[in-house]
Amino acid sequence: MKLSxxxxxxxxxxxxxxxxxxxxPLLLVLVNSLNPDRSSSWPPPxxxxxxxxxxxxxxxxxxxxxxSLKAGAGATGAALVLGTLVAFAVQRFRFFGREALSFAxxxxxxxxxxxxxxxxNTAFRTVLEPLGVGLGLFTVVVGHATFxxxxxxxxxIARLRRxxxxxxxxxxxxxxxxxxxxxxxxxxxxxxxxVAGGLLAFALSFxxxxxxxxxxxxxxxxxxxxIFSNMARPQQAPVVSVxxxxxVLLSVVPIYLAQxxxxxxxxxxxx
Amino acid sequence: MEGxxxxxxxxxxxxxxxxxxxxxxxxxxxGEFFSMLGPSGSGxxxxxxxxxxxxTPTSGTVELDGQDVTxxxxxxxxxxxxxxxxxxxxxxxxxxxxxxxxxxxKVPKADRLRRAAEALESVRLEGFxxxxxxxLSGGQRQRVALARALVTRPRxxxxxxxxGALDLKLREQMQIELxxxxxxxxxxxxxxxxxxxxxxxxxxxMAVFDNGRIEQTxxxxxxYERPATPFVAGFVGTSNLLxxxxxxxxxxxxxxxxxxxEKIRVLKETSDGTGGADGAAAAPEPGHTAATGTxxxxxYLGDATRFLVDLDAGxxxxxxxxxxxxxxxxxxxxxxxxxxxxxxxxxxxxxxxxT
Numbered sequence: 298m299k300l301s302x303x304x305x306x307x308x309x310x311x312x313x314x315x316x317x318x319x320x321x322p323l324l325l326v327l328v329n330s331l332n333p334d335r336s337s338s339w340p341p342p343x344x345x346x347x348x349x350x351x352x353x354x355x356x357x358x359x360x361x362x363x364x365s366l367k368a369g370a371g372a373t374g375a376a377l378v379l380g381t382l383v384a385f386a387v388q389r390f391r392f393f394g395r396e397a398l399s400f401a402x403x404x405x406x407x408x409x410x411x412x413x414x415x416x417x418n419t420a421f422r423t424v425l426e427p428l429g430v431g432l433g434l435f436t437v438v439v440g441h442a443t444f445x446x447x448x449x450x451x452x453x454i455a456r457l458r459r460x461x462x463x464x465x466x467x468x469x470x471x472x473x474x475x476x477x478x479x480x481x482x483x484x485x486x487x488x489x490x491x492v493a494g495g496l497l498a499f500a501l502s503f504x505x506x507x508x509x510x511x512x513x514x515x516x517x518x519x520x521x522x523x524i525f526s527n528m529a530r531p532q533q534a535p536v537v538s539v540x541x542x543x544x545v546l547l548s549v550v551p552i553y554l555a556q557x558x559x560x561x562x563x564x565x566x567x568x
Numbered sequence: 569m570e571g572x573x574x575x576x577x578x579x580x581x582x583x584x585x586x587x588x589x590x591x592x593x594x595x596x597x598x599g600e601f602f603s604m605l606g607p608s609g610s611g612x613x614x615x616x617x618x619x620x621x622x623x624t625p626t627s628g629t630v631e632l633d634g635q636d637v638t639x640x641x642x643x644x645x646x647x648x649x650x651x652x653x654x655x656x657x658x659x660x661x662x663x664x665x666x667x668x669x670x671x672x673x674k675v676p677k678a679d680r681l682r683r684a685a686e687a688l689e690s691v692r693l694e695g696f697x698x699x700x701x702x703x704l705s706g707g708q709r710q711r712v713a714l715a716r717a718l719v720t721r722p723r724x725x726x727x728x729x730x731x732g733a734l735d736l737k738l739r740e741q742m743q744i745e746l747x748x749x750x751x752x753x754x755x756x757x758x759x760x761x762x763x764x765x766x767x768x769x770x771x772x773x774m775a776v777f778d779n780g781r782i783e784q785t786x787x788x789x790x791x792y793e794r795p796a797t798p799f800v801a802g803f804v805g806t807s808n809l810l811x812x813x814x815x816x817x818x819x820x821x822x823x824x825x826x827x828x829x830e831k832i833r834v835l836k837e838t839s840d841g842t843g844g845a846d847g848a849a850a851a852p853e854p855g856h857t858a859a860t861g862t863x864x865x866x867x868y869l870g871d872a873t874r875f876l877v878d879l880d881a882g883x884x885x886x887x888x889x890x891x892x893x894x895x896x897x898x899x900x901x902x903x904x905x906x907x908x909x910x911x912x913x914x915x916x917x918x919x920x921x922x923t
Contacts, residue, residue: 466622467655469642471669471716481668485659 323545330538337534352539361523362540367434368509368519369502372441376498377491379442380449388457406447413443414511421512432514440512441505445498452494456487493558496551504548520544572634573598573724573756574619579628581614581780588614590780592628596724596758596773601750603759603767606777607803612760615777616726619758620649633723643672648717649726652733654709656701662688662712663697669720687715690749707738714749724756731766743770764804768792776800793828794917801826801919806886808832809919817881818859824919831915832887834875837906858910859885866903868896877907885909 300308330348332341352358380402386392387399405413417440421432430436464486468478506521513522524540527533574596581589589611596602604612617623619630621642629638637645648669656665667684675683688694691711701709710730717725730746731739747770750757761767767774768788775785776799784796795801798809810818810825819825837860852858864884865876873894875887887909891899 461653461655463651463653463655464657466642467649467651467657468668470620470622470647470649471720472643472672473668474641474643477672482657 326538326545327542330535330542332535332538335535336531337538348535348539352536352543355536357518357523357527358520358536358540361518361520362543364434364518365503365520368437368441369499371434371438372445372502373495373498375438375442376445376449377495380446380494380498381453381487381491383446384450384453384457388454389462402450403447405443410505410507411511413440414508417443417508418511432512433517434513436512436514437509437517437519440508441502443508444505445502448497448501449491449494452490452497453487456490460486489558493555496555496558500548500551500555504544572596573600573632574758575631575634576615576619577629577631579615579618579630580626581611581618581623582626588780589618589625592780592782594775594782594785596756599754599756601747601757601759601770601772603761603771603774604777605761605764605767605774605804607762610777611780612777613728614780616649616728616758616760619724620647620726621645646722647724647726648720648722649728650710650713650717650730652728652730654701654713654730656709656712656716658701660700661697662693662699662701662704665701665712666716666719668716673720683719684715687719688712690718690752691715691745706734707742710734710742714746718749718753718755721753722755724758725750727757727759729761730759731761731763739766746770768804776803778803795826795919798824798826798919801917805829806888808886810883810885810916812882814879814881814883818879819857819916825916826919827885827911827915827917829874829886829888830872832885832909832911834877834887834889834902835908835910836902837908852910855913856910857913857916858908860906860908861885863902863905863907866899868899873899875902875907877909879909 328341329337331344331346332338333343333345333347334341383398383402387395387402417436418432421430421436421439425431425436464482465478468482469475473481504521505519506525509519509522513519518526520540521544524537524544527537572595574594576592576594579589579592579594580587592611592615594615604615606612614623618625619632621637621640621644625638629636631637632645632647656662657668660668663681663684666687667680670680670683685694685697688697691714693708693711693715696704696708696712701712704712710733713730727746731742734742743766746757746759759767759770768791771788773785773787774791776783776791778799784791784800786794791800791804795804798807801807801809806829808827808829810827815825816822859879859881861877861879863875864878867874867876868891869888870891872888872890875889877885877887879885
C-alpha cells in the first residue's frame with residue numbers, strides 16, 4: 298500500500314507515541330529503582346543498587362514473591378489439568394451442552410475481575426469457612442485458576458482443531474494401545490500448546506490483583522498486593538520500584554517464550 | 569484355512585437416526601485386490617472403518633481369517649490402514665513413521681531400521697528417511713503411508729481413497745504402482761474409492777455401494793458388462809437405460825435394459841432409409857437391435873466422439889465412437905441429423921429393480 302508523505306509521518310508519530318505511553322512509564326520504574334534519591338527526584342543524581350539490596354533484604358517483599366510463585370504454580374497446574382481435559386472433551390466428543398460448556402469455560406476471562414472476586418469471596422465464606430478452610434493461598438489458587446483455565450483451554454483446543462483425529466487412529470491402527478497412542482502421538486503434538494498455555498496462565502496469575510484481593514485472607518500477600526499496599530508509603534517507594542521492575546522482567550520472559558513457542562509450532566506442525 | 573481373509577456378515581451401522589450401513593455381507597479372498605466403489609455417503613468408508621476397528625457395528629460380525637474380531641480394538645487386529653489424509657505423524661521423521669509399527673511390536677532397533685529402509689525402498693523413497701512429512705510432496709507422503717502400513721506385513725491392507733488428493737497424472741501412475749506392489753507382497757487389499765475407473769482398472773473383484781447397501785459384487789468385467797441394478801449401470805460407466813415403452817419398442821421386450829455406449833454404432837440415416845457412410849442396410853442386421861433418432865448433442869473427446877441421441881421411440885441413448893478417421897469438423901456436422909443406432913442383441917442387459 299502506498300501512503301502519502303504526511304500520512305506516513307503522522308502514522309509514525311502516532312505509533313511512536315503509542316509505544317511511548319506504554320513503555321516510558323515502565324522504563325521510569327526501572328530508573329527510579331536505581332535513583333539514589335528516596336523521593337525519586339529528576340534528574341536522578343546518580344545510580345545506586347542500594348534499593349535493590351534493600352528489596353532483597355525486605356522480608357515482606359520476599360515473602361510476597363514466594364506467595365505469588367506458589368499461587369502461580371498452583372493455578373497453572375490446576376489450569377493445565379482442567380483446561381486440557383475440557384479441551385479434549387469438547388473437541389473429541391459430541392455431547393449435550395457441548396457448546397454451552399465451551400462458552401462457560403471461556404467466559405471467566407471476560408467477566409470483570411471484581412465480579413469474579415466478589416462472587417468467589419461470598420462462595421468461599423459460605424461454603425468453605427464452615428468446613429474450616431479460611432481464605433488463604435488455597436482460595437487464591439482457586440480464584441486464579443478460574444481464568445487461567447481459559448488460556449490453557451484456548452491454546453489446547455486450537456491445537457486439537459488443527460490436528461486431524463486420524464493421527465491417533467493411525468497409531469492404534471499400527472498396534473499402539475490407547476495409552477501408547479496418547480504418549481507417542483497426541484501428547485508430543487499438543488505439548489508446545491500446553492507449555493505456551495501454561496506460561497500465559499502463570500503470567501496472568503502472577504500479576505493478578507483484583508480477584509486476589511477478594512480471595513486472599515489477611516495473611517496472604519501476593520507480590521502485586523504487597524506493592525499496592527506499600528505504594529502509598531513514601532518510605533517504601535524505592536523498594537516498590539525495585540519490586541515492580543523485577544515483576545516486569547519476570548512477566549516478559551514467559552510471554553516471550555509463549556509467543557515463540559506458538560509461532561514455532563504454527564509453522565512446524567503444518568501437516 | 570478357507571482362504572477368506574475378510575468375511576462380513578449382516579453388518580449394520582447406525583449413526584443417530586441414519587443407517588449408514590445396512591446388511592452388508594461380503595467375503596474377500598486371501599491375496600485379493602478388492603474395491604469398494606460408491607458415491608460419498610454410500611457407506612463404503614464406514615464398512616472399511618468397521619473392518620479396521622475404528623467403528624463398532626450396530627449389529628453383524630467382522631471376521632478376519634475365520635476369527636471373529638468384531639469386539640477387538642484396532643490395535644488387536646492384523647489389519648493396517650492407509651488413510652485418506654495419510655495421517656503421517658508430523659513430529660516424526662519418515663523413518664520413524666515407517667518404523668513405528670515395528671517399534672510398538674518391540675522389534676530390536678537395528679532390525680527395525682533395516683526393515684524400514686527396505687519398506688522405503690519398495691516404494692522408491694530411499695534417501696528420504698530423515699525428512700519430515702511436511703517436507704514431502706503429496707505423492708511422496710502417500711508412499712510413506714503405504715510403506716508404514718506394509719512394513720509389518722499385515723494380513724490385510726485397507727486403503728481409504730488413498731489417491732484422492734493427488735493430481736490426475738500422479739494418480740494414474742500410483743494406480744499402476746499400487747497394483748504392482750499388491751502383486752509383489754501378496755497382501756489382501758481392500759480399496760475404497762468413488763472413482764469407477766480406478767476400481768475397474770485395479771480390482772480383482774469389487775462391490776458397488778449405494779445407500780449403505782451393496783448393489784452388486786463381481787469382477788470389474790461383470791459389473792461393467794452386466795450391471796445388476798439401474799444404480800450400478802449409472803454409476804459404473806455412462807448410464808444408458810432403455811425403459812418402459814421405448815424398451816418394448818426397441819428391444820421388443822418389456823423391462824429395463826442397459827446398453828454400454830461404446831457398443832452402439834452410429835449410422836447416418838439417408839432419405840431412402842438405408843444406412844449412411846458405411847452402407848449399412850435399413851433393417852437391422854440379424855441378431856442386432858436398432859433404433860432411429862435425432863442427434864441432440866455431439867461431444868468431441870479427442871480419441872472418441874460422444875453422441876447423445878433422442879430416440880423416436882422415446883428416451884435418450886449415449887453412443888461413443890472411436891475417432892478412427894473422424895475429425896472435430898465432421899463431428900459438428902452430425903448435430904441435429906437423423907441417425908440409426910445399431911448394436912448386437914447380446915449387449916442388451918436386463919436390469920432389475922427399475923421403476
